[in-house]
Amino acid sequence: MVRSGLGFHPWAVALVVASGLLAQPARSEEPLVVVVEGVLEAPARDVRRVLLDLELFGRWFPWLAEWRVLARGDQEARVYGRQDVPWPGRDRDYVARYRWGQDGAAFFLEATGVAEADPPAPRGVERVERFRSEWRVEPGPEGGSRVRYTAEGPVEGRIRRLLDGFAWRGHSRRVLDGLSAELERRGDD
Numbered sequence: 001m002v003r004s005g006l007g008f009h010p011w012a013v014a015l016v017v018a019s020g021l022l023a024q025p026a027r028s029e030e031p032l033v034v035v036v037e038g039v040l041e042a043p044a045r046d047v048r049r050v051l052l053d054l055e056l057f058g059r060w061f062p063w064l065a066e067w068r069v070l071a072r073g074d075q076e077a078r079v080y081g082r083q084d085v086p087w088p089g090r091d092r093d094y095v096a097r098y099r100w101g102q103d104g105a106a107f108f109l110e111a112t113g114v115a116e117a118d119p120p121a122p123r124g125v126e127r128v129e130r131f132r133s134e135w136r137v138e139p140g141p142e143g144g145s146r147v148r149y150t151a152e153g154p155v156e157g158r159i160r161r162l163l164d165g166f167a168w169r170g171h172s173r174r175v176l177d178g179l180s181a182e183l184e185r186r187g188d189d
Contacts (some may be wrong), residue, residue: 033152038176044145044184047137048107050182052100054079058181062174065091075101079111080119093121094128109135113153128153149175 040047051057054077058067065084069077082093095117100109113131121127131153140146 033150035148035150036173036176037146037148038180039140040145040147040180040183041142042145042187043143044107044137044139045146046183046186047147047179050179050186051107051109051135051137054098056182060178062178066093070095075099078114078117082122086177091125092128093125094131096131100189103136105138107135107137125126147176147179 050060054069054072057079058064058081061067063083063085064081066080066082068080070080071078076097076099078095078097080093080095082089085091094178095114096111097114098109098111100107109156111131111133113129115129117129131148133151136148136150138146
């Protein structure tokens, strides 16, 4: 789908599942890893601006039912997020430490889970503490941007790994679609 102005090229989506789903016993130390890549027509500086607007991140990132920036510094922040996970999963929440900067020509925004953090998880919500995600944005072709989103986290048990793998397949495209839609919305401002 190509949109006017800040449209995007069809996504190249690569899903990498760490232990091959059912090929071998799933152990909790083997995280589920998902990588999604795409090329946006928006300049890298615009993508960076949207990613760093952490206060509005929850507006476009899929499955977020609640999102709050708890603290923010020059190159790091601490946020609370709660995901509305479709059945048969359970809603999940987390507190994450975000940090950002430049790595050569690439901008990165990295999140890592914070263990035993406040606020506490609401009743019936599963707290996720061990995870890592990263956005990498580089100048791309014809003034656009190459965007790569990587997420990894623990998944215990074969069935859970299979369900989470399917969920991420559907979720992955929505991550980049949400970013693209937010870029387009801000281009109209």
